[in-house]
Each structure stands twice: as C-alpha cells, then as structure tokens.
Amino acid sequence: MVAPAVPELTEEILHESLDARTESLAALRELGPPDLVHLVKQAARNQGRQTGIYHHVTGVDASSSASLAAYINTLTYKEHAPNATAKIVEGVYCCYNAFSRLDMRIHVTIPGTVESFCVDERGEKRKATDDLWLETYLCSVLRAYSYADDGSGDTIRKIMGVRRFNPVTNTETEHRFLHAAEQLFFRGWQLGSDSVVQVPTNVSNHLTAGILKYLQTTGRYTSGINLFEKLRSQSVEVSSLLSKVLFMGNEEVMGVRTLYQSLQDTPMDYVMLDTQAEFLLNKAQTAATPELKDERLQMALRCADRSTIAAPSEFGTWARLAQVYVAMEDWENALTILNSCPMFTYQDKDTPVMPEPKEVHLPTLPETRLDEIDSEPESRYSEQVDPSLLGLRAASYKGTFKQAYSILTEMTAKIGWDQLLKIRSNVFVMEDEYRTEKQEATATANKRNSSVDGIREPSDATANGDEESEEEKEEDAESTARTLAPNDPSEDVEKPLSTIDPGEVKADTDNAANDEHLSKLNTKRLCERWLDSLFMVLYEDLRVYTIWRTQMAQYRAQQMQYKKSAEEWEILGSLAERLQHRDEAVEAYRACLSLRFSPRALAGILRSYRKQKVTRDTIQAVIRLVAWQYRWYSEFSPELLHTVRTLIEDEGAVKVRSIVQATSLPQSVLDLTHHYAALCATFRSSGTDG
Template structure:
C-alpha cells in the first residue's frame, strides 16, 4: 500500500515552538484531544550548523508502545522530495484523553529513544504500560471519530494531517476490542457527542467509536461478542448489544433482548430510545410513541429523548405536538472537537504524490494568489450552514415539518400553539396588572434561555434586506410569496417582567392552551425563513433565465452553497442540479458527495463507483488514505454486487491505474475482513 505524501509545516526562526504550543494547550482540551503531532528537526547535508523544524499531524498510527511511534518517525527519515536535508531528531506527541497526558517519544537519529509523558502543568511523568494501553485506544477512536466523511469538511479544517486506517486486519481488531473491553467502564471520562449532556456508560466517545467501527466494517459478530461479555457486568450495555444485533439483521434476538433487559431496568432511556427507533423503522408510529414518551420521562434533561419524541410526532403527522415537543428540547452549547492551536508557520509545503494525480480533480482549482470565488453576500449570511450539535438536529426537524406541510401551514400551526407577541400585547392592555408568572401557566415545560452564540441568535431579515441574489429586482414577488414570520412571545420576556404578579390569570383567556416559545426556536424560524427566501429567489431566477433561453451563471462556491441549501430544505433534485453545475466548473468533494447520494438513490453501481474513485483520489491527494464513510459505501457495494463485479467496474474505468489502485485498496480491506460478498 502506497503511503500518502508527507506535508511539511516549517518553523525556520526558532525550533520546537509548535511542541511548546501543544504543551500550553493541554489544559484546555475537553474531548479526545487533537491529532498526533510529529515534529522533525532537519539540517542540510552540507551544513551541520543550521537546523530547521518541520511538523505535520497524523491519525491512525499504532500508539500501543513507544517503539511503534518511533517506527513511524523512522519512516520519515528518507524523503524522496527533499534530498538536500537529513532528519537528525524527531518527537512524536500522542494525547491520552483518559489520564489527560500527552505521551511523547523523542528519537535521535541515529541513536537513542526516550519515552515519557507531559501532564497539564507541563511536568514530565513516567510512561507506564497502563498509560500506553489508554493511549492506543484514544488513537483508534480519534482516527474514526475525527475522520473525514468524504465531503472534505474535516480535511479543510486542519492543514497538513495524514490520516491512516488504525485497524487494517483482524489481529489489530482483536487488539482494539481487547483494549476497549478493559477500559470500557472508564469511557464516560472521554466526554461524548454534543447531543449528550452527561456522558454515561453507554453514551460516550468510546461507545460511539466502537459502534462506528462495527458499522463501517460490518464486523457484527465481533461487536456482539464484545457487548455480550460486557453485558454480564452491567445490564445497561444491553442497548448497545441490541443496536449491533439490529445492524446485523438479528432483529428477533434484539427485540427479545430489549424486552428482557427492560424487565431489569424499566427506566433505561437508552433502551427505550432503541425500542422507539426500531418501532419507527418498522412504521409502527403508535408503538414508537409510547416508547419515546417513556424515554423522555426517564431522561427529561437529555436532548436525544425529546428529539426522538418530536421525530415520532413528525412521522405521525401531529405537527402541533411535534412543535411543542421541539420547544421543550434542552439545548446545549456545541463543544467542537479539539483542534491544534499552532503558531504562524514560516511556510507550508503540501506535496502531491504522483499516485493521486487526476487531471479532472486538479483542473480549474484556484492557484495560490488567485482571487477567491465571488459569493453574493446573501449566500454568505445563511446561518443554518453553521449549525452544529443540538441546534443542527433541531433545525433538521423543523425543515422536515416545513417540507411536509409547507411554510404557510407551519406558520399557522406555530401561531396556534405559541403565544404570539402581538396578541400578547393586545391582551395585556386589557389587564390592569399583568401577571409576572404567566410563564408558569402558559409554558408547560420551563427551560432556561440559552444566550450562547450557538443558539443561532440572528436578527430577523427585514424587507429592506430582501435583495435578489443576482440583483434583478425580482425579490418583491418572492417576498410576497413567502410570509415573514411574526415574533412569538419569548418566555424570558414574560418571566422577567417587573410588574406585580396577578394572582388571577383567568383574564388571559386566549392563552389557556398556548405555550411560550423559547427564544432559540423563534430564531430557528427566522433562519428557516431566510433559507426559504434565498431558495425561492434562486428558483424564480432560474425559471426566468430558462424562459429567456439565457445561461444562469454562478461561481463554483455559490453553486456548492445552493446545493447545500436545497439539501437542507429537502429539495433533493434541486440540490443535485446545483452540485452538477458546481462540478461543471471544477471538482468539489462536497458536490461529488452530493451526487453520490443520487447514484445511491437510483441504485446506479457504475455511477457510485465513479464518484467513489474520485473522492478516494481527492482524499489521498490531501494525505488521507482512510475515510470510514467511503469504506462503508465500498463494503455495501461489494455486499450487494459481489467483489468481482465491483473490481471489474473499477478496472474498466478510463482513469490512470495508480488512481484505480487506491480504490482497490478499499476493496482489499473488505476481503481482509471477509466482508459479505468479498469472496464472490
């Protein structure tokens, strides 16, 4: 297997500044830690006095011992791209999120090796076998949970990261799952997904990583064996075991397991959520509803239980209850993945390996110094594109409702279930002493207001801002076709009133069955309005240009943004149209990933493989030989079509052989793990 090229970020003024910056950042790490840092000291072969520091980041390297990390450093001593310098020493830094230590291996070339760890205060400690076991497990989890999904978003976030597959054979799998078993009940120390408020035994980065590994590779038997062993120690693990059994199509065993486990722990919200999800997948909405309601009762402070209940109501087309449930969701500030905080480098070298060169990927890409694509201001300010965590999931639920019933009906439902600002003011004028505690009566579930930036606080777009994306002046018609939502009465406004409380609330007759809307949900409506407004302008202009037989021009970046916009609003065909227009200008991994969904929908094997070959080549071009999502798609194709057919279609593609070999590596990985269809 050909290794990706080695990016080099240079420090020419002062050595080890990047290592010192990593040491200083240890106190602020909250998740699994940043990618591993590899720092090399180089000097010219002809001049031994002048030294230069270069570094890059890496994930997926075996971090089970100092020897394995030193072995990686040794692979960097001979660079085919730099024959005038030699590496004289190197430091490999790998974060241990269990013990909050940075494990380090210093290698002198030729000569010595020193292994130690640095704590949050910058002090040295001894590296023990127990610490190496924790570090190994953290390295595997980072490789899976911090990997790119094929769209290029993760790759573009941090410059110069080499990404390797941490588990390339069954021997490494055994090593990984054995470490996971030994440290399983310490997993809650590793934090969790942003949708989980409090990490617990079955909801943390360790369990997420194990499930993602099983889902990606299809190694269901290994996962079932692991969770069956752990279940004997804690019945709560049943929810994880049931999820893997459902993945493996062992649904009868999963249902029986969930039933038996709930006899022992009747209020286990993870099990109840698993039940609700299973019933929902089978079209049994009423059964899912009962499970989801019980899960909310079991864990009222968790976002996932409320989100599941809202999802079930959407499935049952009970739009008013879906909105009320969404309003009750506890929202959490988004905690992003740990990223390296490095000083400004003197220069960056991003070499291209010949094996990953593909003309259609490189053609049309902006060169260094070229001006950026023009993007209309209205497209830049779409706040929904930046949503993460709980706000992203809540927004997705709101767009599902809007796609199902339309914007006008959504506004009507909103005004039926929430107190609107205007009606509150009108009603309040007729009451001599407005009630301070109105919120207690009108808002069934009281949630504290979240003033963080993540809440999506935006000013509602006014009519004056409704500028056409092409400046044609057609926005007036669009404005009248999409009604701007009026403000609802925010709960904190009512609760913070300074007036004396009125013991009698009977005067507020029309609020008897209404709730106060949380500010964050009100903001989501405004953001959705802006999304719909820009989308409608785009589609109106497109229709006008076609009518006049004129070409509708946008930059590649604008087409990419419009594709994402249409996808967010569940307009699948329109998103594909935008992505195809983007690809017509130049290659974009995000647009190609969108096109891949079209081929999946049509069961177009050749189209899927054509897109996968290009995505794999692009990933390799940016030093990533491993993407779990792309591996999963290759595995599913092999499962459906057979390895021989998949390999034949790849080989018959009219692309350079080294590029095709990169996809063959993914196919070989499926054969190594004996995936279904790989022997056919």
C-alpha cells in the same frame, strides 16, 4: 499500497510547535488533537544549521514506544538518500492520552536512542507505563475514526497537512482494538461524549460511539456482538449497545428480545427506551399498510415519551419524540416537543493551536494525479460569491441546533411554510395577540377598579414606565420585521411573526393571577428564544431558495443560461439539501462540478446515488473522492469504506472491481479504490471472494 505524501510545515523558531502543544494541553476537552510529529533537519554542508518541521497524523499504531519510533524511522529513509541536501537528526512523536490527560511522547535521536515519557497539563515529565500506553492506543484509534473525513473534504480543510491512516486494517489489529476497548470500557465516560449528549454514561460516550462506527464501517457485527455480550454480563445497560449491533446485522428478532428482557430489570433506562423508539420509527417508515404504520408509531410514541421521563435533560430523547410526532403528522405536538428540547453549546473537536509556520510544503504524489482534481485549488480561491449566500446561518449549525433545525425543515418540506406558520401561531403566544389580550385585560381591570380612580395620581410612575417599555418593544418588533423583510419583491415567503418575550409574560403573570378574566393565552406556550431564532433562520433559507428557483425558472422560460460561480452552486446545493429538496440539490451540485471539481458537491451527489442504488455512478463518484482524499494525505475515510462495502454486498466484489477497472482513469488512481475493496476482502465482508 503506497503511503500518502508527507506534508511539511517549517517552524520560525526551533521546537515552537512542541511548546505550543504543551501549552494547549490544559485546554483540551475532547479526545485531543491529532498526533504531532516534529522533526529536526540538519543541513548536509552546514551541520550547525538546524530546521524544525512538523506535520500531524492519525491512525498510527500507538500501542508502544517502538511502534511510534518506527513511524519516525519511515520518514528518515528519503532524507538519507545520497543526494539529499539535509538529513533528519532527531524526531519527537506526541500522542494524547485522553483518559489520563497526558501527552505521550517518544524522542528519537538518529542515529541513537529512543526515550519514552509523558507530559502532564503543567508541562512536567512523567514516566510512561504499560497501562498508560494501553489508554493511549485506544484513544489513538478513536481519534482516527472520530476525526476522519466523511468524503466531503470539510474535515480535511480544518487542519492543514494531516496524514490519516486506517488504524484497524485486519482481524489481528481488530482483536487488539476490541480487547483494549473491553478492558477500558467502563472508563469510557471519562472521554466525554458527542455534543448532543448532556451527561456521558457507560453507554453514551466517545468510546462507544467509536466502537459502533467501526462496526458499521467494516460490517464486523459478530465481533461487536461477542464484545457486548461479555460486557452485558457485568452491566445490563450494555444491552442497548448489543441490540443496536444486532439491528445493524439484521438480527432484529434477537435485538428486540434483548431490549425486552433487559427492560424488565431496568424499565427506566433511557438509552434502551430510545433504541426501541428508533427501531419502531424505522419499521413504521417501511410498513406495508397504513394500519401497520400507525400501530408501530403508537408503540414508538410510548417508548419515546417514557424515555423523556427517564432522561428529561437529554436532547436526544426529546428530539426522538418530536420525530415520532412528525411521522404521525401531529404537527402541533411536534412543535411543542421540539420547543421542549434542552439545547447545549456545541463542543468542537480538539484542534492543534500552532504558531504561523514559516513555510508550508504540501507535496503531491504522482499516484494521485488527476487533472480535474489538481485544478481545484487554483480556481477555488478566485471565485466571487454573493454575500447573501455567505450569510446563511443555518450552514454553520452543529450539534443540537443542527438536529433541531433538521426536524423543522422536515416539517416544512411536508406541510409547507404557510401551514407551519399557522400551526406555530396555534401553539405559541404570538406578539400581536399578546398585546391585544393585554389591552383587553388592562381595560377590564380599570373598569373593575373605577371606584379607586379618584385617589390615583394623574402621572402614575408605573404607568409611565409601562408606556415607555411598550414603545421600546414596538420599536424592537419593527426593527425585527425590517431585518426579515425580503429584498426581492417577487418573494412570496411570508416572514414569521415574532413570538412574545417569555420575560414579558412573566412580568404580567402576577398582576393577572387574580383576574377573573380567563385568557385564551393560558392554553398556549411561550416559544423558546432559540426556536424563535430557528424560524427566522429557516425563513432566510427559504427566501434565498425561492429567489434562486424563481430566477432559474425565468431564465429557462427566456432560454437564457443562469450563471453562478462554482462556490455559489456548491452553497445552493447545500441549501437545497438542508431544506430537503434533494433533486434541486443534485442539480446545483452538478452545475458546480461542471465548472470545477468539488468534493463537497460530489459527496452530495454520492448520497443521492446511494439512495437510488445507481451502482456505476456511485463507483465513479467514489473513485474521485478516494483520489482527492489521498491527494490530501488521507488514505482512510470510514464513510467511503462503508460505501464500497455496501456496494460489494449488493453487487459482489467481482462486479465492483470490474466496473472500477473499466473506468478510463490512470491505473494508479484506480488502485486507490481497489485498496478499499481489498480491505473488505480482508475482513471477509459479505459479497467478497472466499
């Protein structure tokens, strides 16, 4: 398998990329940025002229200084060819150790020596020990999986010029990875966790997420079961991870038994309870009868409810409970629970903070040449995009807000926008009814206190203050309504009514506490500001979606072509998929691909193909996505490898290889997908030969 090309970013000032990395160490909060490889080139005719170039990389074996030095040596081969105009005279490899918060570095002089050291957050040198290398190796593998692209190209585009390699290519390197994970398992919480987890624990952190992702990608469930069985003897909480792997490997009876037995010892372990709820929810969706579905949902409800009691500050437990209520079609409780979810600020992955490069060289290997892919960059940047499509805020949601929005859109897809608004008004205090209720309460209070009216000042300062605040609030409400007013007169999506500000109700609570008048609002809740904002964003998504579909229908009725740029079709596809209109999403993605290649559009279509189990079309999409990834220096995507593995499990390796080979594309491009199939054979996946 030929290695991806090597991108080169040229420094303005020699070593400035190394200095920038050192300065950024103190600000790192996650697993750290991709590894940095810095090289010094010396002109063949002018040895006094040196140039600094660099690129980033993930997945290189970081178990020792020798393995990192070997990577640098592979980069020097082509530079030392007889006709080379410059040669590499030294190189530095930087790999972040997130456990000890140190940057491990290898300095190689060519020809010459190899120096191994590490740099702390203050930029001071320290000695590199074997224990530090073990930590660094594990962090390197986790970064390779966590920072890999899902096939859509979104991750690849975030950082320019990153080479991505598969860190675990055979059973030998798997053993090294899982052995390191076992040794450092109970320190995994130090690495932090996904942004939807409030407090990292021994079973909810970047290490456990990386292990589970590896097992799901490769299907090496037996290795995972063995690992977690050993760790469970040290801590019963590992049972939740063991059961998850058992469920992945279709060992459901053993997984349920593991959870049941472990919950006898720790009945309030929220991860185990959530795992139970997730399992029951999935089983309910595949239930043969409505009665069986209801029974499983009731069990899931009890588990999910108990998990929120065990971990009231975790988003995941509340989100699971909301999902159960949605599956039960208990819409009011679903909204109430969604409103109770604790929301966290999204913490993005660490990315390199580098000065602007002097030059950027992004070479293309001949093996990845494919006309439809090669023409993508040029046409992509010349496209016009409607500002209303660029302004859709839901497209940028991540973490807890993205998951909460997904639950809200699922409800909308099932019951419709109008019905959702009715349920919303039943559950939450709406602005108009609050003002009506407040006026009635004020009138009642004035009537009751008429005996003291004579001693009040005509111009009561408090009353004037209330009037001013009322006017201001009414103006704010009108401003909000104007903001949400649809531009298209044919638009039939009703805008959401604003809910009342929680602070406004709180201010009146003390005054109304002693009222004998019982308000109907006492049975309602206050809508959290973030959820109120999600309704506004959902309204905007629905408005744009409805305009698009209405215009499409009108053009078709008149037998006219509905024209959009490829970028606009891509955004509309994402919009439809976000709103869970999957057929319309595929339609938009196809329209995008008819104009130019788009990995995001093709990845969206691939998701549809996989659900429908359309083998040949799935393979056609995979071939092109693998080639595009390799074109941009990534030989490894866990999602694409998982897709190839599941295809082989369903259809057999011989059939999959035959379909790939029968495709009328260059052999070098087909070989890239054959490489993924060969990995499955190496790991002896189900369906492979031998």
